Amino acid sequence: MADDKPRLGPWLRHYGEEREPDRGERVKELVGAAAVGLASLVVLAGVLIVFVRYPVPTLAALVLLWVVGFLTLTVKRRRAAARERALRESAGRD
Numbered sequence: 270m271a272d273d274k275p276r277l278g279p280w281l282r283h284y285g286e287e288r289e290p291d292r293g294e295r296v297k298e299l300v301g302a303a304a305v306g307l308a309s310l311v312v313l314a315g316v317l318i319v320f321v322r323y324p325v326p327t328l329a330a331l332v333l334l335w336v337v338g339f340l341t342l343t344v345k346r347r348r349a350a351a352r353e354r355a356l357r358e359s360a361g362r363d
Contacts, residue, residue, distance in 0.1 A: 313331065317324035
């Protein structure tokens with residue numbers, strides 16, 4: 270019955286799946302995310318060059334904002350994972 274469960278990606282833990290993604294899955298997702306990010310950055314740069322008086326500082330500010338947001342979400346996700354791992358370990362000891 271476990272084979273009938275749809276795979277929703279290695280990072281999604283639906284259906285109680287506990288398996289860690291392997292290196293190939295991580296690389297595929299990372300390359301895909303980088304490609305999408307680069308494409309969106311190119312489109313954004315094109316729009317800014319056409320419609321904004323100072324496109325380079327505006328683009329730099331938007332990229333900086335994106336990086337800060339990405340780092341914030343990464344830290345939050347890692348803290349939540351560490352908290353969950355600690356709760357699981359403490360529940361296992363009881």
